[in-house]
Amino acid sequence: MSLHPTLQPYADAWNHSIDAISELVNPLAEAEWNRRTPCPGWSVRDVVSHVIGLDCEMLGDPRPIHTLPRDLFHVTNEAQRYMEMQVDVRRHHTAPEMTSELEYTVIRRNRQIRNESRQPDTVVRGPMGKEITLELAMRMRAFDVWVHEQDLRTALGRPGNLDSPGALVTRDLLLAGLPKVVAKEAEAPRSSAIVFDVHGPVEFLRTIRVDIQGRGTLETAPALGPAASFSLDWETYFRLACGRISAEKAGDSIKAEGDPELTAAILRNFAVTP
Known part of the structure; x- marks a missing residue:
């Protein structure tokens, strides 16, 4: 079986944005990974860490066992604390470590999506352990990756893809x-x-x-x-x-x-x- 037609637009949007992110960060020098992004408290490295971390969770990987520092002033609630875990655990990773893990994660996710045969209403584990439908999970990933692509573009001075497939998913989700x-x-x-x-x-x-x-x-x-x-x-x-x-x-x-x-x-x- 192939991917359900309802899910295909979200897979296409995710793929378009994740390829753009890879293209943006692969040539970066070490210092450029520390550039500040519009996402509060997060650098280029942090945004990419977040993208990697949530796609690893979509793959079913266990979450890291990690204790957050107490001086992360941009972390003010439980949802932010949950998201920060995947970010902080990678905060000292080098540029080659980041690009290698991103590439490996993308390869695994592409394989997962190619082999996805479940129905859109299948219940899966979402962020913070919430049970959501597969359709919502894939829609949220397409949205999240496109928005973070734009964060990276702003930080790196590389505007683009404002009307890409992910932009249309984002439009509909924000309007909702x-x-x-x-x-x-x-x-x-x-x-x-x-x-x-x-x-x-x-x-x-x-x-x-x-x-x-x-x-x-x-x-x-x-x-x-x-x-x-x-x-x-x-x-x-x-x-x-x-x-x-x-x-x-x-x-x-x-x-x-x-x-x-x-x-x-x-x-x-x-x-x-x-």
Whole structure:
């Protein structure tokens, strides 16, 4: 049996981004692995360590037995502590050690994906031991690897792939979290609509409608007389939604109209990643 058609787009997106990451880091000198990335607290080495670590977990490898230092100030909750374990255990690895492990992990994952015959709704072990479907696990890997590819591109001054297969997976995943941002976190008024107009390599127009019960839904139809509207480019949108920049840092890249308190609350709660 071959990979289920539902899973193929996520496999393709993961493969595209992981190849890009390999291409970015293979020629790096030792010092360049220490460059700071937009991912809070993480260097180039740390981002690659995270990518390797989570793909090893997808392979079923045991997690490292390791004690985290107490001075990691960017680690503030249990989810971050979980993710940091795979990173900190590799913090003193050399450039050849990093590229070799990345290459070996990619070879193993490609073999796993080629031989994957399970159904999308098969329950697998996800991060932090949570049971999730295989489809969600592969979607999250495609999303995670693309976002970290962009972290590396920013750190290394090598922009690109803003409209790659992983970008489209990321768009859909971030949009799925937008109703919660607007309706629950920002507490938009009931029976209101909020419009997001995103331009650039990935373009879309979406409306979040908040019903009388305060629940938000995502719609493709534009709204007349929205309570608030936002216009921004794709790169700013995903960096904001992934917690890479603040609304203040984005500055004029975001054009917001409507109730100032509402627009501020939405932007303040825009990040949907842990």
